[in-house]
Amino acid sequence: MMLKGIVMILSLAIASSFLLEYSLALSSEKPSASLVRRAFLASSLAAATQFVYAQTNAPNGFRRIPTQFIAAxxxxxSSSGKGAQDWGIWPVDPGPRGVWLDQYKRELGDTNGMAPAGWRFNPQDWWLEEHGLIMESPQFPLTAQPGRYLVTGGRLVTTVLTVDADGSWHLDDSAKLYDVTHLPCRSARYHPVEGGSPLTAKKSDFPVRPGAEMPLVPGCSKQDYAVLFVIGVEA
Structure with missing residues (x-):
C-alpha cells in the first residue's frame, strides 16, 4: 500500500509538471523544439509513473507486456459498443519512430516514403500525433487479435477491455472509454481529398492541447482516434 501511495504522489507531481510544460508550449506562438521535447518528456514520465501504479494492480490471469497502444x-x-473492426493497435510506441512535419520532404518525400525507423509512409492514408510528428499506421483491424486486454489511460482507471471478433467491445468495472483514454496522446488519420499532404499541414497548429481534437490539414479529410495504453494480455 505504501508503494501505491508513493507512486500516486509521483504521478500527480509529474502530471503537474507536464501541464506546466504544455502550458508554456501552448502559450508560445512558435514553441521551440526543446520546449516541445520537454512537454513530451513530462507527458511520458507521467504516463510511465501511472503505468507502474497500474502494474501493481494487474489482475490475476494477465501477463504484463511492454506497452502497446490501441487507436480506438x-x-x-460508453462502456461497450461495436465497431472495433475499425480499431488498430501499435505494438510499439510510434512517437519516437515518427518524422517531424518540417522533415517530411527530406525523411519521407525523398526516400520513396521509407522512414528512418524503417516503416513506410502511405500518402493516401497517414497519421499525425499531437506534437506534429508523422506516425506509422497502426495494425488493422484489432479484431484480428480478439481477446481481453488490460488497458489504462495513464490516469486513475485500469481495467479490462474485451474485444470480440465480431467487432463488439466491452470495458469492465463500468469504466467509460474516456476513462482509459490517454488524453495527452492525440492522434488522427488523414486522407487527401484535394491535394492535401503533410506539406499542407500548419506547424503552428502544434502542439495540441490534451483532450483537444487534432487540427484539420488543408486538402485532407480527418478522423480523430482515442489512444489507450495496453499493459497486459490474458496469460
Missing amino acids: LGDPN
Missing part, C-alpha cells in the same frame, strides 16, 4: 473509435461515455 467510439462514444467516450
Whole structure:
C-alpha cells in the first residue's frame, strides 16, 4: 500500500509538471523544439509513473507486456459498443519512430516514403500525433487479435477491455472509454481529398492541447482516434 501511495504522489507531481510544460508550449506562438521535447518528456514520465501504479494492480490471469497502444473509435461515455473492426493497435510506441512535419520532404518525400525507423509512409492514408510528428499506421483491424486486454489511460482507471471478433467491445468495472483514454496522446488519420499532404499541414497548429481534437490539414479529410495504453494480455 505504501508503494501505491508513493507512486500516486509521483504521478500527480509529474502530471503537474507536464501541464506546466504544455502550458508554456501552448502559450508560445512558435514553441521551440526543446520546449516541445520537454512537454513530451513530462507527458511520458507521467504516463510511465501511472503505468507502474497500474502494474501493481494487474489482475490475476494477465501477463504484463511492454506497452502497446490501441487507436480506438467510439462514444467516450460508453462502456461497450461495436465497431472495433475499425480499431488498430501499435505494438510499439510510434512517437519516437515518427518524422517531424518540417522533415517530411527530406525523411519521407525523398526516400520513396521509407522512414528512418524503417516503416513506410502511405500518402493516401497517414497519421499525425499531437506534437506534429508523422506516425506509422497502426495494425488493422484489432479484431484480428480478439481477446481481453488490460488497458489504462495513464490516469486513475485500469481495467479490462474485451474485444470480440465480431467487432463488439466491452470495458469492465463500468469504466467509460474516456476513462482509459490517454488524453495527452492525440492522434488522427488523414486522407487527401484535394491535394492535401503533410506539406499542407500548419506547424503552428502544434502542439495540441490534451483532450483537444487534432487540427484539420488543408486538402485532407480527418478522423480523430482515442489512444489507450495496453499493459497486459490474458496469460
